[in-house]
Amino acid sequence: MSSHRLNVAALAGDGIGPEVMREAIRVLRAVEKRFQLSFQITEAPVGWAGIDAAGKALPDATLQLCRESDAILFGSVGLPDRDPTIPKEERPERAALLRIRKEFGLFANLRPVRLPKVLSHACPLRPERQGDGLDILVVRELTGGLYFGQPKKTEEVVEAREGSDSPRRFQRSIDTMVYTTPEIERIARVAFESARLRRRKVTSIDKANVLENGILWREVVTRIGKEFPDVALEHMFVDNGAMQLMLRPTQFDVMLCENLFGDILSDEAAALAGSLGMLPSASLGQTTGDRTFGFYEPAGGTAPDIAGKDLANPIAQILSVALMLRYSFRLEAAAVAVEAAVSQVIESGLRTGDIFNPAETGARKVGTRAMGEAIAAAVG
Ligand code: IPM
Ligand code: MG
Numbered sequence: 001m002s003s004h005r006l007n008v009a010a011l012a013g014d015g016i017g018p019e020v021m022r023e024a025i026r027v028l029r030a031v032e033k034r035f036q037l038s039f040q041i042t043e044a045p046v047g048w049a050g051i052d053a054a055g056k057a058l059p060d061a062t063l064q065l066c067r068e069s070d071a072i073l074f075g076s077v078g079l080p081d082r083d084p085t086i087p088k089e090e091r092p093e094r095a096a097l098l099r100i101r102k103e104f105g106l107f108a109n110l111r112p113v114r115l116p117k118v119l120s121h122a123c124p125l126r127p128e129r130q131g132d133g134l135d136i137l138v139v140r141e142l143t144g145g146l147y148f149g150q151p152k153k154t155e156e157v158v159e160a161r162e163g164s165d166s167p168r169r170f171q172r173s174i175d176t177m178v179y180t181t182p183e184i185e186r187i188a189r190v191a192f193e194s195a196r197l198r199r200r201k202v203t204s205i206d207k208a209n210v211l212e213n214g215i216l217w218r219e220v221v222t223r224i225g226k227e228f229p230d231v232a233l234e235h236m237f238v239d240n241g242a243m244q245l246m247l248r249p250t251q252f253d254v255m256l257c258e259n260l261f262g263d264i265l266s267d268e269a270a271a272l273a274g275s276l277g278m279l280p281s282a283s284l285g286q287t288t289g290d291r292t293f294g295f296y297e298p299a300g301g302t303a304p305d306i307a308g309k310d311l312a313n314p315i316a317q318i319l320s321v322a323l324m325l326r327y328s329f330r331l332e333a334a335a336v337a338v339e340a341a342v343s344q345v346i347e348s349g350l351r352t353g354d355i356f357n358p359a360e361t362g363a364r365k366v367g368t369r370a371m372g373e374a375i376a377a378a379v380g
Pocket of ligand 2: 263264267
């Protein structure tokens with residue numbers, strides 16, 4: 001597919017980032033060989049690695065590289081125990097992750113949660129609640145809502161007290177939840193279009209019984225839903241959604257959420273898949289022509305406690321490669337090949353520690369590298 005440019009910025013970041021990124025690149029190289037493609041992969045520091053290398057969580061050169069690339073393959077950033085004196089605006093979560101989301105207009109976050117039948121033991125729910133395995137896609141709005149709404153600040157308040165000379169002083173924090181019609185429309189379309197490729201059901205999550213934002217959300221999603229008569233639409237309050245995930249997760253196909261609700265419910269859904277180490281994600285911007293700029297990262301974070309020990313599960317990072325092939329490069333066959341390779345290796349019994357259960361017959365515990373090598377070999 002020569003019309004596609006295949007420039008990938010690989011930003012491994014902190015904690016387990018570098019070791020899982022190494023395995024993801026190994027798999028990408030295997031894809032390259034099998035499908036006779038050629039990726040230009042350029043690595044650059046981000047997060048604390050960026051601060052150490054260039055004094056900033058998102059060094060200018062790294063940002064520039066991202067601008068020149070077609071997709072960003074991201075590891076993870078943030079080490080809670082490092083240097084608490086650094087101002088919150090400069091910490092990796094805000095200065096790198098949220099900054100990149102906003103900078104590149106990555107409004108659509110897709111988090112596929114899958115629990116294959118063979119990993120049933122890794123799921124905290126009883127087997128009868130797992131059906132034939134779980135398969136949920138959380139579609140999360142990523143550049144609006146409480147994360148970015150203004151005003152956003154903490155201020156000092158001085159309040160006069162009746163009958164007293166000494167005023168009352170306290171602090172007040174304000175976050176603003178704001179959504180516009182176009183923001184809801186575009187994320188709703190992503191959810192409905194995704195559902196068309198799956199089981200054709202969207203459950204839209206809101207808090208329309210309390211929030212103005214919820215009322216607008218529900219109205220707009222209902223209207224957009226009429227453009228997709230072949231997709232079933234259901235609305236659910238967020239508190240009920242959290243409960244239904246525990247009680248009857250098999251009812252969900254696509255869950256459409258605003259930013260904060262999606263943050264919370266995607267972690268809850270992830271727990272059902274047994275391990276955060278299995279979950280990839282794609283953060284997508286607007287498609288122009290045949291180009292969708294995307295940012296691909298595992299959902300699991302930096303896991304500093306196991307970093308550098310060959311213990312981390314590289315599958316989330318590897319499945320993020322599959323999402324990149326699918327959404328940014330439109331290389332569906334290559335994406336499927338990566339996903340099939342992961343399934344094959346799981347079926348064969350290879351397990352990193354997070355998904356290993358000694359009671360499981362035929363399971364063999366391996367490290368990060370061995371898992372990556374097995375998946376790369378299975379790609380062919
Ligand atoms: C996520 C993370 C981030 C978020 C944090 C690290 C800022 O929890 O991607 O879900 O809240 O969006
Ligand atoms: Mg989160």
